[in-house]
Amino acid sequence: MEFIPQVEPYLTEAEARAAAEYLRSGGWLTEFRQTERLVEMVTSLVGARHGAMVTSGTVALYLALKALGLGPGDEVVVPNYTMIATINAVVWVGARPVLADVEPDTLCLDLETVRLCRHTRALIYVPINGRHGDMARVVEFCREHGLYLVEDAAQALGARAGDKYLGTFGDIGVYSFTPHKIVTTGQGGMLVTDDDELIGRIRKLKDFHRTAPASDWHDGVGFNFKFTDLQAVVGIEQMKTIAWRVQRKKEIYARYQQGLSGCKGVEMLPTDLEECPPWFVDVLLPDQATRDELVAFLKERGIGSRPFYPPLSFQPMYQELGRGSFPVSEELAPRGLWLPSSLGLSDEQIQRVCQALAERLG
Numbered sequence: 001m002e003f004i005p006q007v008e009p010y011l012t013e014a015e016a017r018a019a020a021e022y023l024r025s026g027g028w029l030t031e032f033r034q035t036e037r038l039v040e041m042v043t044s045l046v047g048a049r050h051g052a053m054v055t056s057g058t059v060a061l062y063l064a065l066k067a068l069g070l071g072p073g074d075e076v077v078v079p080n081y082t083m084i085a086t087i088n089a090v091v092w093v094g095a096r097p098v099l100a101d102v103e104p105d106t107l108c109l110d111l112e113t114v115r116l117c118r119h120t121r122a123l124i125y126v127p128i129n130g131r132h133g134d135m136a137r138v139v140e141f142c143r144e145h146g147l148y149l150v151e152d153a154a155q156a157l158g159a160r161a162g163d164k165y166l167g168t169f170g171d172i173g174v175y176s177f178t179p180h181k182i183v184t185t186g187q188g189g190m191l192v193t194d195d196d197e198l199i200g201r202i203r204k205l206k207d208f209h210r211t212a213p214a215s216d217w218h219d220g221v222g223f224n225f226k227f228t229d230l231q232a233v234v235g236i237e238q239m240k241t242i243a244w245r246v247q248r249k250k251e252i253y254a255r256y257q258q259g260l261s262g263c264k265g266v267e268m269l270p271t272d273l274e275e276c277p278p279w280f281v282d283v284l285l286p287d288q289a290t291r292d293e294l295v296a297f298l299k300e301r302g303i304g305s306r307p308f309y310p311p312l313s314f315q316p317m318y319q320e321l322g323r324g325s326f327p328v329s330e331e332l333a334p335r336g337l338w339l340p341s342s343l344g345l346s347d348e349q350i351q352r353v354c355q356a357l358a359e360r361l362g
Ligand SMILES: Cc1ncc(COP(=O)(O)O)c(C=O)c1O
Pocket: 056, 057, 058, 059, 082, 083, 085, 086, 126, 152, 154, 155, 176, 177, 178, 187, 188, 189
């Protein structure tokens, strides 16, 4: 029986050819023209003035907070349902994370549950799985309260709110390029911003805080978070097919919607497929036990799946931030499951997954 993984990267001959050509070209492998080209392709797609490529989405988040000058004594609002990197970045800059709950229909931060104090300096909005809430209200809320808005759009490259791309609503937006993202470079992250000063700070921070490119004088304490051109050539080939990738994600989700429409106990979130190419096909089961049994059943049937992230307030190191205080995320996350979502999925494979769910759940 052919195994259907929950996700795998979609790579073609084009990436292999580009990598081989690059290796023969005499390039130095590290960040240079190809990385610049990848940044240009992403920023022109999403409509951001500037971009900077770094080694991961996590590092991008960390640098975003650093560039905004956040650190000890500051509080940063984080949604209780997100990947662990969102909150870790806050801790790594020395600031204090404050959790907020999420909206049940988008799984994105619910502004009504945000607790502010005089130390709150920023809010990280996570358009989880490419969905979003009322972005105008989010921007307005941050403006009203004097907060920086960082958008952790790691899962949302190619997703929009209206005709504006997610990742471009805040002071800084962040994308990730790990193997399960819509475009991958193995590892990789990008910061985007319209702010000339912020991008200058980010570029210095990621390159040893040189006074000028290639200079060995430094006017601050920087890191080495530079990218590599060898990876960038892979990303460039994928960005050439971003329109198809976005479209295919939408088609895959629509096929699941159709295939699961009669399946008892499977709930799918409202999803506007005009705007949103869901990164993963996400479903909610009636309870955690049903979900966990389904994972085992699908595995027996040769189908990979992955439970949603636990809410942050359940994580051993973050429980003190208020386990039990976030009813929506704490109720929904344990019921959530990601189904096979690779770009390379065939319609027959999707049908096989839907049939397996129907067999188990009726
Ligand atoms: C919402 C979110 N933020 C941050 C990250 C971290 O990105 P990376 O794995 O590139 O460090 C991820 C990765 O999946 C993510 O989903």
